[in-house]
Amino acid sequence: MTESEATHTAPTSYDVVVLGAGPVGENVADRTRAAGLSTAVVESELVGGECSYWACMPSKALLRPVIARADARRVPGLRQAVQGPLDAAEVLAHRDYETSDWNDDGQVGWLEGIGADLYRGHGRITGPRTVTVTGSDGSRHVLTARHAVAVCTGSRAQLPDLPGLSEVRPWTSREATSAKTVPGRLVVVGGGVVATEMATAWQALGSRVTLLVRGSSLLSRMEPFAGELVAEALTEAGADIRTGTSVKSVSRENGTVIAVTDTGDRIEADEILFATGRAPRTDDIGLDTIGLEPGSWLPVDDSLRVTGHDWLYAVGDVNHRALLTHQGKYQARIAGAAIATRAAGESVQAEPWGPHAATADQAAVPQVVFTDPEAAAVGLSLAEAEQAGHRVRAVDVDLSTVAGAGLYADGYTGRARMIVDVEDEILRGVTFVGPGVGELIHSATIAVTAQVPVSRLWHAVPSYPTISEVWLRLLEAYRDN
Incomplete structure (x- = not known):
């Protein structure tokens, strides 16, 4: 019909x-x-809906070339071939294709x-x-x-009640994923998933990004090291990250956005993105x-x-x-x-x-943040598990010690953590941060959802040499400490 x-x-x-x-x-x-x-x-x-036209699909279309170039720059014999800038016009055109031109x-x-x-x-x-x-x-x-x-x-998107905001015509996640041109200067307000992903994308496409974070860290709902590693990479890429900073007022003067912070700083930009929650x-x-x-x-x-x-x-x-x-x-x-x-x-x-x-929805919610490096988590963080009353232990592994990581990228930097319930000997949560870890999270989701005993996980043998060998290293660290 x-x-x-x-x-x-x-x-x-x-x-x-x-x-x-x-x-x-x-x-x-x-x-x-x-x-x-x-x-x-x-x-x-x-x-x-939102995912197809203003969220999942366009944002990942913007981020994919950013991550691919970053990965290529870490591979000996390839890095010299990918030192130039991204073709922003082609990236945006592909984003339009992935959204069917909003048709x-x-x-x-x-x-x-x-x-x-x-x-x-x-x-x-x-x-x-x-x-x-x-x-x-x-x-x-x-x-x-x-x-x-x-x-x-x-x-x-939920916008804050700020003086001058309606006149500024701020970006929300919709404008950030559907913009037709690259702003020369972009202020991003927020420190969560949308803020970090869009800061990653637009910085790589040529914007000078200033990230204003009210809290003390990025990705505050994940393990603390996730936000730390993402912040280090964004800073290295050229973004200016200011934590403990709130926006008190905004205005637009002759086309330029003026954001005034609670410390009195006056920041000028071509666009301002508010990634401050959902309603x-x-x-x-x-x-x-x-x-x-x-x-x-x-x-x-x-x-x-x-x-x-x-x-x-x-x-x-x-x-x-x-x-x-x-x-x-x-x-x-x-x-x-x-x-x-x-x-x-x-x-x-x-x-x-x-x-x-x-x-x-309560026990095993997986999420991937498509920044560089990627951050992926499922289940409870250490703080959440302790708050819920579980007797747990955090087991950490430096991902650079895994053979597959060194083959994946020269100078691979990343970290893995599993939260073990020491009474039931099952996993309550797992977090990975590093290049390519988004593809690891489903194995963790199965382990957490199925409540696989740690003793049984020893018999789930990871292929060598892959980054998934981190599972063996995590189990060894749990056994030896």
Whole structure:
């Protein structure tokens, strides 16, 4: 069915109505359609959502040549061939290709292929099991859901309340990943994933980057050494990192951004990026009509059902469990299975690792920060494990001691840590920092998720000579100390 046909002839009653057509909404729809449930999907922007057009895909397209060049510069016999600057125009053109030039025809075709009906427009819940869609042309469609409404509207950049901010037209993550030209000078406010990745990308593409971090370190939610190693590399690349610094006011004078810090410093730039957190996109979706607070995160149980509403699900960023695309898609698979099971009149089982419980959101959330060096972590950090009351030990290994690291890059610098529960003899968390470590994190995710005993990990033999031999070194360090 085409979009036009869906608008004019599709029934208004569906088994499931999905609010939001990003990766999370798409996966919910895929699972409910596979179970034979009629499904409507409502989207006010582009089908494919934040990840496809303003986050995962464009940011990694910008970062990939940066990391590849950095790796090549560490390889004897190759480094001299890659000393020149990146071709910024070609990098940006490839970024545009990866986002399909912000055209969602392909994603729309996929939705049609699974048999879901797409309604373009702003969707608002207007009562139990009811969503009203208002199109850009003023058209109005009322959709009712026999079994479930799934809120998959994601999150948006949160801007601070600063004097002069609206006049400055600041970058958020969206502008940072979709900019058409390289700013000569870029101020980045924040020290988390978006801030460090975009500082890495734009510094390498030719910007002079100043990073203003309110806290004492970068990547504060990871092990401390992760932020330290990333900060060292950014500084070496030419970025100016100022920790313990807050922005007090901003203005734009003759096209130039002026940022004034709490120490009185006046910093001039062509653009300023605020990477200072996320807020749920729930402020105008009708939560007030069902007794919930507009603009709030939505609390859910492990089947992603909203507390107090047996027909309402909140999947992905909106429930604030783990603001990561892969975790949202994981939740979508769980939610889709739970919706289908309940629709069939069967009870949903709540066993910890069953098909209806999103337990990995607490126990084993993996994340990769695509900076140079990469930082990758899963599970708990040392501080988090201790705070949770586990008796743990941190085991550290210098990645440069692993044979595969020396072959990967001359002068390889990196570090690995595993957090061992000394009572249960299992891993509570693992962190890697170094070139190429993003591809190591899934092995750690399996070890943490499956609660593999340390004694059993000795029999998971890493291939030689690869960086994954760090697993052997970590086990040896645990045994010997």
